[in-house]
Amino acid sequence: MFGTLPIFAGGVLNTLAVSTLVAYRIPQKQFLIWCVLEYGICLTRLIVLVVAQRAAAERRKTPTDIYILLGLAWAASVGYGTLISLLSGDWVVATLACLSAAAMVGGISFRNFGAPRLAGAMIVLTLGSCCIAAPFTGEPLLMITFLQIPFYLASMSAAGFRLNKMLIVTMRAERENAYRAQHDSLTGLRNRAGLAEAIAARRDGLSALLYLDLDGFKAVNDTHGHGTGDQLLRAVAARLGESTRPSDVVARLGGDEFVILSELLAPAALIKLGERLVTQISAPYDLAQDRTVTIGVSIGIALAPEHGTDLASLLSAADRALYEAKALGKSRAALAPLRKAA
Structure with missing residues (x-):
């Protein structure tokens, strides 16, 4: 100006x-x-x-x-x-x-x-x-x-x-x-485009992607209606914001799928973060009209650059880890397998 x-x-x-x-x-x-x-x-x-x-x-x-x-x-x-x-x-x-x-x-x-x-x-x-x-x-x-x-x-x-x-x-x-x-209209979190920009902005390329899928959300949505489902999604978004660091990026990809982009790199620390998120997300939610609901969350974790440097590659690796977490009984975190050195 x-x-x-x-x-x-x-x-x-x-x-x-x-x-x-x-x-x-x-x-x-x-x-x-x-x-x-x-x-x-x-x-x-x-x-x-x-x-x-x-x-x-x-x-x-x-x-x-x-x-x-x-x-x-x-x-x-x-x-x-x-x-x-x-x-x-x-x-x-x-x-x-x-x-x-x-x-x-x-x-x-x-x-x-x-x-x-x-x-x-x-x-x-x-x-x-x-x-x-x-x-x-x-x-x-x-x-x-x-x-x-x-x-x-x-x-x-x-x-x-x-x-x-x-x-x-x-x-x-x-x-x-x-x-x-770049933001989700329901929760105010970043959407897919905003998440992709956040990944591209990481100049050093070092980050971890946690792919979260809510367990039991569809039952809540079907039983209590979409209004209650939307309240629940906003409550989950609020808990994710409280459970992460200011440097972390929290996004909602749509439906009941959330993503966290974290600077934590150690596998043990990431698993610990995932377990803490499982505990916090699984606590009961007191929603409007005196409704209390409980859900769970399964988490797949991928690392950049080990599993890729773009959103598609990281989501693909994290999705495989998420599938493994659900196969093991849900409400847990799993890390995508790391590539073995030649």
Whole structure:
């Protein structure tokens, strides 16, 4: 939002060129100060912008607050240059400075429409100096700036708030659509697509996949109805969330099938985790309408990269282990056989 490079480059080149030319034409202290301010602020903004873009690319926190403050400082510097240029009595210099300020306001309004209050503050700092200087120029016609600039500020602010509202609605819709695409609507857990992305995001490829299938869920669903079944699935999802670590990924593939992507790698630790999940999932559930139901869970476990690195391979291996767990009497965890070294 604040890092549009073409507008930034155009604004920097413009203000640096104007401040340099004005200082060359009138080499007085106040104009030299303006020139130094422009170079210092613009260079600092460029450094912060590059740092921010690199941080954003790496999904790290960006120094946005600092960049916004530098934007306000830059607007104030442009306003200062406009003020001293108007008061200089040199109309070539005044024309250059005012033209530069007016041009910058267009970029400010376009670039910062997502932050209308910031855009308004920058407009005031950039063009407000025209109103301050007008009474001291000896030109009564310049008093019209007291009407022009407030009107321009009001119209640009209104447009900015309207565009900001549209931006927020669009961003929320995109975020919600992205969430729906990767999460189960009933439980809020990740769905198959979200799980596949989580597996792909594991750069080291080291993880374990626990494939859970509820024992006795169909009987509950058939006896008490789908409403009770949905309540039970949400309760199971809640217990899985409480029973896993923050780094683990819990997903629902559909029906009564759940998956946990864990960073645990030791087979003994995974079997222990599976047994703990069996115990916790098998505890009675107090549902609505004073209904208490009990189910079990069978778990198949696969390892990455031993059993594969993609979702399909890991699910296939875990499904075989799950079949073994059910064949042994259900309500237990089984690890898929590891490949023997040649």
